Amino acid sequence: MLAFTIRRALQAIGVLLAVGIIAFAMFRFAGDPVNQIVSLDTPAAEREQVRRSLGLDDPVPVQFVRYLAQSIQGDFGVSYQFRQPVSDLLAERMPATLELAICATIFSTVFGVLMGVYSGLRRDSFLTKVFQTVSLVGISLPTFLIGILLIYLFAVTLGWLPSYGRGDTVQIGWWSTGLLTVSGLKALIMPSITLGLFQMTLIMRIVRAEMMEVLRTDYIKFARARGLTTRAIHFGHALKNTLVPVITIVGLQFGSVIAFAIITETVFQWPGMGLLFVQAVQNVDIPIMAAYLMLVALIFVAINLAVDILYTVVDPRLRTTIRQPT
Amino acid sequence: MTDALQAAPTASGPTTWAGRFLDSDVWASFKRSKLTMAAAFLTLLFLAVAILAGVLAPQNPFDPAQLDLLNSRLPPIWDAEGQTPFLLGSDEQGRDIFSAILYGLRISLLVGFLGVAFSATLGIALGLVAGYLGGTVDAIIMRVADVQLTFPAILIALLVDGVVKAVLGGQLDPATTLSVLVFSIGLSFWVQYARTVRGSVMVEKNKDYIAAARLIGLPAPVIMFRHILPNVMGPVLVIATINLALAIITEATLSFLGTGMPETMPSLGTLIRIGNNYLFSGEWWIVAFPGIALALLVLAINLLGDWLRDALNPKLR
Amino acid sequence: MSVVQPVLSVRDLRVEFVTRRGALKAIDGISFDIAKGEVLGVVGESGAGKSVTGSAVIGLIDPPGRIAGGEILLSGMRIDNLPPEEMRRIRGKRIGMIFQDPLTSLNPLYRVSEQLVETIRTHTNLSSSAARKRAIDLLADVGIPAPERRIDSYPHEFSGGMRQRVVIALALCVEPELIIADEPTTALDVSVQAQIIALLKRLGREHGTAIMLVTHDMGVIAETADRVAVMYAGRIAEIGPVRDVVQNPLHPYAKGLMGAIPSLESAADRLVQIPGSMPRLSAIPPGCPFNPRCPYVFDRCRVERPEPIQQSEHRVACHLYDQSSVRSEAVA
Numbered sequence: 013m014l015a016f017t018i019r020r021a022l023q024a025i026g027v028l029l030a031v032g033i034i035a036f037a038m039f040r041f042a043g044d045p046v047n048q049i050v051s052l053d054t055p056a057a058e059r060e061q062v063r064r065s066l067g068l069d070d071p072v073p074v075q076f077v078r079y080l081a082q083s084i085q086g087d088f089g090v091s092y093q094f095r096q097p098v099s100d101l102l103a104e105r106m107p108a109t110l111e112l113a114i115c116a117t118i119f120s121t122v123f124g125v126l127m128g129v130y131s132g133l134r135r136d137s138f139l140t141k142v143f144q145t146v147s148l149v150g151i152s153l154p155t156f157l158i159g160i161l162l163i164y165l166f167a168v169t170l171g172w173l174p175s176y177g178r179g180d181t182v183q184i185g186w187w188s189t190g191l192l193t194v195s196g197l198k199a200l201i202m203p204s205i206t207l208g209l210f211q212m213t214l215i216m217r218i219v220r221a222e223m224m225e226v227l228r229t230d231y232i233k234f235a236r237a238r239g240l241t242t243r244a245i246h247f248g249h250a251l252k253n254t255l256v257p258v259i260t261i262v263g264l265q266f267g268s269v270i271a272f273a274i275i276t277e278t279v280f281q282w283p284g285m286g287l288l289f290v291q292a293v294q295n296v297d298i299p300i301m302a303a304y305l306m307l308v309a310l311i312f313v314a315i316n317l318a319v320d321i322l323y324t325v326v327d328p329r330l331r332t333t334i335r336q337p338t
Numbered sequence: 339m340t341d342a343l344q345a346a347p348t349a350s351g352p353t354t355w356a357g358r359f360l361d362s363d364v365w366a367s368f369k370r371s372k373l374t375m376a377a378a379f380l381t382l383l384f385l386a387v388a389i390l391a392g393v394l395a396p397q398n399p400f401d402p403a404q405l406d407l408l409n410s411r412l413p414p415i416w417d418a419e420g421q422t423p424f425l426l427g428s429d430e431q432g433r434d435i436f437s438a439i440l441y442g443l444r445i446s447l448l449v450g451f452l453g454v455a456f457s458a459t460l461g462i463a464l465g466l467v468a469g470y471l472g473g474t475v476d477a478i479i480m481r482v483a484d485v486q487l488t489f490p491a492i493l494i495a496l497l498v499d500g501v502v503k504a505v506l507g508g509q510l511d512p513a514t515t516l517s518v519l520v521f522s523i524g525l526s527f528w529v530q531y532a533r534t535v536r537g538s539v540m541v542e543k544n545k546d547y548i549a550a551a552r553l554i555g556l557p558a559p560v561i562m563f564r565h566i567l568p569n570v571m572g573p574v575l576v577i578a579t580i581n582l583a584l585a586i587i588t589e590a591t592l593s594f595l596g597t598g599m600p601e602t603m604p605s606l607g608t609l610i611r612i613g614n615n616y617l618f619s620g621e622w623w624i625v626a627f628p629g630i631a632l633a634l635l636v637l638a639i640n641l642l643g644d645w646l647r648d649a650l651n652p653k654l655r
Numbered sequence: 656m657s658v659v660q661p662v663l664s665v666r667d668l669r670v671e672f673v674t675r676r677g678a679l680k681a682i683d684g685i686s687f688d689i690a691k692g693e694v695l696g697v698v699g700e701s702g703a704g705k706s707v708t709g710s711a712v713i714g715l716i717d718p719p720g721r722i723a724g725g726e727i728l729l730s731g732m733r734i735d736n737l738p739p740e741e742m743r744r745i746r747g748k749r750i751g752m753i754f755q756d757p758l759t760s761l762n763p764l765y766r767v768s769e770q771l772v773e774t775i776r777t778h779t780n781l782s783s784s785a786a787r788k789r790a791i792d793l794l795a796d797v798g799i800p801a802p803e804r805r806i807d808s809y810p811h812e813f814s815g816g817m818r819q820r821v822v823i824a825l826a827l828c829v830e831p832e833l834i835i836a837d838e839p840t841t842a843l844d845v846s847v848q849a850q851i852i853a854l855l856k857r858l859g860r861e862h863g864t865a866i867m868l869v870t871h872d873m874g875v876i877a878e879t880a881d882r883v884a885v886m887y888a889g890r891i892a893e894i895g896p897v898r899d900v901v902q903n904p905l906h907p908y909a910k911g912l913m914g915a916i917p918s919l920e921s922a923a924d925r926l927v928q929i930p931g932s933m934p935r936l937s938a939i940p941p942g943c944p945f946n947p948r949c950p951y952v953f954d955r956c957r958v959e960r961p962e963p964i965q966q967s968e969h970r971v972a973c974h975l976y977d978q979s980s981v982r983s984e985a986v987a
Contacts, residue, residue: 242743253762
């Protein structure tokens with residue numbers, strides 16, 4: 013268990029280092045850090061002085077270590093477009109993205125598991141066929157089209173839900189939340205569905221396949237032979253075994269959800285990190301791009317570790333080394 | 339006895355390539371599924387109209403001289419205010435939506451095919467090298483693949499797109515933009531090919547015929563391409579088909595986000611981006627028809643990919 | 656025939672699997688009884704219908720399979736046509752079942768205690784603490800050392816043999832009248848097999864449980880069973896007391912099967928092998944299903960299905976023993 017955790021932690025550090033190298037390369041070579049400080053019409057001599065003061069004539073490894081050290085302290089440089097520290101910009105926008113990603117994950121998990129269990133238990137029912145069609149469409153349609161379709165239906169035609177933005181937000185410390193106001197909650201609905209739909213179909217397919225697989229196992233047959241009730245077998249024995257891979261998927265996909273939020277945030281003009289990132293790409297604002305990459309990598313790695321730990325909680329087989337068998 | 343003799347010629351089967359194909363299980367499973375046939379028909383139809391866009395379209399939407407602002411924002415032809423030849427209406431620049439879809443399809447398919455070709459070539463090459471050489475080279479390539487797999491393709495594509503533009507600097511002409519798109523899509527989808535090919539190479543390279551090829555002194559590249567590559571083409575084909583749909587979606591998404599094809603040379607994604615701005619003022623057709631075209635195209639290719647996967651690998655079902 | 660009612664009585668049971676090409680007969684009219692405390696061995700090649708018979712008795716034939724005819728009586732009560740919910744109450748309570756592979760029979764995510772208590776409480780009104788106490792007693796009964804401590808372990812923390820003991824405890828936990836053991840030792844080490852068989856035998860004796868022991872291992876049957884039923888292609892070829900059938904088989908297939916047991920006493924130079932293999936369900940020949948492989952085959956075997964004939968304590972389905980048959984003396 014300990015060895016396992018250490019190995020995982022080392023892998024995580026490896027991934028972060030690799031991403032750090034890419035981010036640094038982007039920051040240093042694709043963009044010119046001098047541009048963060050000076051304007052385009054600054055004379056060359058002055059630029060050279062800034063260059064030296066930024067340490068850009070030091071050996072590259074030294075610069076890399078310095079960049080990493082600064083990044084760890086949350087200093088990602090200054091945005092070309094906004095002339096503000098990147099860390100401030102990201103911190104300001106992070107709550108919006110995290111709230112959206114969490115709502116989308118809850119939506120996709122709840123509905124994905126429900127639909128998956130149902131269609132795994134009733135393989136030939138009409139509703140199962142409906143779910144499967146929805147899942148095929150959900151996987152085929154580009155996210156932004158789904159978003160546009162929802163906006164057209166519920167905002168333009170029916171006028172029930174706001175088409176863009178977060179609605180009213182409440183400030184709690186540095187965290188701005190849309191979860192405490194009616195307009196904020198209403199604004200969350202369509203973006204969450206748009207963002208969660210793909211994950212939902214993914215979870216549904218996995219739960220369904222897993223459920224069908226588990227129902228064929230010997231221990232389910234044995235549970236039936238012991239006369240347990242259908243409910244105990246399906247929702248006690250089968251579901252618990254099905255949920256092991258679901259936890260992995262939900263966890264591992266959370267990073268993807270945050271990254272996919274780029275598209276959803278653009279469709280709904282959601283003031284989160286994704287929208288900031290798209291604007292950065294459009295305007296070639298390298299410091300924001302590099303910082304966003306590192307941040308997403310960090311979230312990915314943190315979640316992977318959390319999933320590994322959660323795994324051992326659910327599946328006792330992975331705990332063997334802790335409790336000594338007698 | 340006589341039965342067996344008579345049956346012999348048919349049992350040996352057709353000898354031509356086409357004949358063997360028509361006799362194969364793949365073709366049989368294709369004929370069984372109506373949905374697959376519909377998908378194949380739709381894909382071919384899209385391909386045909388994209389290729390023939392210059393002939394079929396009443397207007398060249400990429401040519402500003404042919405656009406007239408007086409014809410802007412016309413509704414589809416069945417609407418009372420519709421005008422010929424604007425079958426599906428027009429956008430704010432007087433661009434005929436139908437023509438724009440045909441030309442946009444062409445760009446979407448072109449970027450899709452080139453992107454897939456690029457990522458497949460890159461992935462196969464890296465997979466062959468990693469699997470055949472092993473050791474440090476293998477470790478490095480597969481570590482990079484692992485790290486990249488951590489991130490969704492769309493994020494990689496956006497990053498590559500942004501970085502390439504930063505390096506090239508300034509405003510890019512449409513042809514360069516298209517190349518950048520192909521490059522960024524190619525870079526975001528190579529991992530799956532590399533992993534598959536590497537896995538097959540690992541299995542194949544220990545077999546006797548490879549050892550024999552080595553013994554007679556064939557150079558490594560020859561062994562890899564002549565002997566190993568043909569064995570991995572099946573799975574690669576499946577990945578390529580599914581990735582074609584993904585590549586088209588990625589292109590459309592990048593264009594929708596405003597980092598892909600410019601409005602002067604719109605792809606389907608760009609058209610949807612334009613139309614999205616007019617959703618609230620009631621010009622629904624600008625976004626609707628390109629959206630439907632994109633959805634149908636992707637759906638058809640996905641269905642083909644699913645079928646191909648099942649047909650080539652019955653064990654997966 | 657006797658005043659004591661058999662625990663299990665199967666009458667002309669038929670099970671078929673409905674496929675696109677019609678119904679395949681997996682079980683084609685079998686009848687047998689098991690008395691209280693008796694061990695009936697059911698033996699045959701794989702595909703002969705042994706396991707399907709077990710599943711039919713406990714009511715776990717999955718679609719597309721179905722019971723197509725006959726009756727199953729548990730202590731005189733008909734159970735093959737019960738509604739699913741009533742049949743569920745019988746499973747685990749009055750009929751216990753043990754499967755082949757102890758490694759996969761237990762849910763890996765639940766402690767042994769949870770699985771035992773769940774089963775006990777499904778069928779009784781015991782409180783959870785009482786059920787737990789009962790579970791500990793059961794584990795002790797099946798020979799698990801230090802059960803108070805081991806009960807909260809997970810299945811993967813037990814060895815294969817110990818796991819099969821847990822499985823037996825689960826099958827026995829509400830004292831069923833009948834236990835169906837489907838190849839209970841096949842997946843175990845040879846050294847453990849004997850222990851498990853001895854355990855089954857002891858428990859059957861102590862609790863008066865009837866046991867239906869399904870196996871393809873004649874050695875296990877010879878050691879454990881009181882009576883044995885030899886199955887072939889969904890039918891019972893021969894059924895009788897185990898000593899008689901082993902030492903003096905009547906049915907040509909049983910003769911072949913018994914010839915396949917290596918025996919020190921008879922010191923035979925070679926093992927008899929039956930040429931050919933059992934037909935698939937879709938290609939069962941007309942008449943006697945064994946006729947293509949039978950060394951004593953004659954015309955009648957190819958057209959007429961042999962019905963079971965009582966021969967002293969055996970019942971054998973073979974035309975050779977039919978009085979009206981011409982060639983019966985030739986072999987008997």
